[in-house]
Amino acid sequence: MFRDLPPYAQTTQNPFWSAPTPSHWSVQPGLAVLRENRHKNDGLIESQVLSLSYGRVVVKPVEKQRGLVPDSYEGYQILDPGDIVVRPTDLQNDQTSIRVGHVGDRGIITSAYIGLRPAGDWSDSYAYLYLSVVDSSKRIYRMGSGLRQQLGWEDLKRMPCLVPSAEEQAAIVKYLAHANARIDKAIAAKRRLIALLEEQEQANAESLVRGDTEQDQISTGFPWLSRVPASWELLRVKKVLVGIEQGWSPQCDAQPAGPDEWGVLKAGCSNHGRFRSEENKKLPDGHETRPELEVQHGDLLVSRANTRELVGSAAVALNPREKLIFSDKTFRLKVRADRADTEFLALVMGSRSSRDQIEAGAVGASHSMQNIGQGVITNLWIGLPPVVVQKAIVDELHRRSEEFEAVVGKTRREIALLREFRTRLVADVVTGQVDVRAIAATLPDAPESFDNTVSATDDDLEEALSEGEE
Structure with missing residues (x-):
């Protein structure tokens, strides 16, 4: 699924992407494929508040609506499922945040954000993918204006937009849904491994500082510390x-x-x-x-x-x-x-x-x-061994911690590589650097669901990552 994806046969150099893109794709200004959302919450007809968080548009629970909240939500904009949100502020000082989100629930969000509605020849799913690549590739930071480099609808409506056919957009969205599901599955397995290792490290530390290996134990009478080694002090x-x-x-x-x-x-x-x-x-x-x-x-x-x-x-x-x-x-x-x-x-x-x-x-x-x-x-009541034993326990935990950090560090680096691979893959597919039409035709309509508590290997994905490291 990830290896040997073919390029398009006919391409044309695209100045915006500084790369060749399929010749049969049209290039249209943002105004032709996007509409600025102007649907305000007049009369407070909507009360469900949305928030853009780490690239996801989520419903903000009532109990978390505190701090800098407005006197009234009447000035907020109403968004519908399929709409796209862009956070346009402070491009100059913040070049790490994910600024684009895809709306899944109807609700309201601050009008400081740009609300967009796909139009013309763009599907909402492809529109979101395209704008997310404009964000992840940092091209969004070339588009703002003003002292704090703020993005506006005037910038977006002039943005060059790639427009494949409706069938190709559907193939791209379908392929990336499956690819993202497999990458998410791999990341979930590695996160579960880290969680299990952390549990094991904590259990090992608990056992050592309780003196579980000591044979002669005495009862303390305390519910939180039921016994300690007889050679230790209870104090x-x-x-x-x-x-x-x-x-x-x-x-x-x-x-x-x-x-x-x-x-x-x-x-x-x-x-x-x-x-x-x-x-x-x-x-x-x-x-x-x-x-x-x-x-x-x-x-x-x-x-x-x-x-x-x-x-x-x-x-x-x-x-x-x-x-x-x-x-x-x-x-x-x-x-x-x-x-x-x-x-x-x-x-x-x-x-x-x-x-x-x-x-x-x-x-x-x-x-x-x-x-x-x-x-x-x-x-606090604690069990305390002689200082020499304390130091020996600390030394042993340091030794075990080095082994733990080595394994966990490697696993976290693998997660980072998977995320980088995802970013590169999405960009390549959305901008037509690779042709996924043939493989998309072989995939089921919906990606397979998975249980994120179950570890799983993905040989195809591992091989694709290995090729990227060479």
Whole structure:
């Protein structure tokens, strides 16, 4: 399906695409195949709000309609299934977002977006594919005007548009539906592999920090930590601390700090037990600093405010960049080196028994923002082996983590390659670099559905990817 796709026999050089396109395809201006949507929500006749998210037009749930919402939705535009949405703003500063979406549900969306309705000789599915390739190939960024390079209907209506026959458009749409289904299936299988590996890594870590391999175990009487090895201590975290600090949260710029600029870490800098120095906001130029709060190598940081699943996340800052301050949504724990290894303590605080205690102590009006006080952390009950055993457990987990990261990293790179392959394939098919009419005629009308929890290999797809890497 993916290999040895033939080119068209007769082609003509196309200036817009800087490539040859089929000679029998016509080239028409956007005005001939598209209409600007002018259907406003006068009288509030529609209430279902749509949103363009990662290239998909989705229904926005009522509970998520907060923040910068309009006083009235009367100025929004009404879209119908088959329409196309283009986000036209800020082309100069944002060249990574997916700007084109295909509407599947009737609803309303901000009039700051351009609503389009296929017309003339374009089908809505081919129109969407064509515009998505204009976006993915970055040609959309050559079309805007103004200081912030904003796209408008005036730009789109002059855009050169390839127009195959209705039969060829249908063949292209059919072929790409099948191709996308097979690529989605391969990506789903690889994501499932990553999820299984993450579950396995978490289970291995849990087992080690609980001391499951120790034969002599004693009962604790606690529901969240039922037993510990007899040679380990059962104690509260405060017994291994010499202090706990809370950070500082001045008003910051939205962007991350540069290499020689001061930055304030976000609450999520310790999510899932991994320190992320890139999770920071720049301290404005000329603002006072708090050097005593600068994060140092080996600091144990704990999230004080986050979602219920992430509040209390603990991570050790290993070789952090300079000039990073932790915020008031983060605790810094000062650990007694003779009693506890900071990395081991972070691992224990991420274990299920600690998570149960932390989540039970979290408070907050909404699930999306829960808070914990210092007492929730200092009063955690944990099982603690001798320091030498703690360090040995950390070393073993580091060894296993290297193996895990190697496999997961390889799988993520394969997912990235599949996405790149999809982008290139769609562009080649939609712009007539390859002829899919013959293979489309052999395919069923609808692609086969698949269960994304089931792993599957696709030899044809793997071979096509291998050819692309050569």
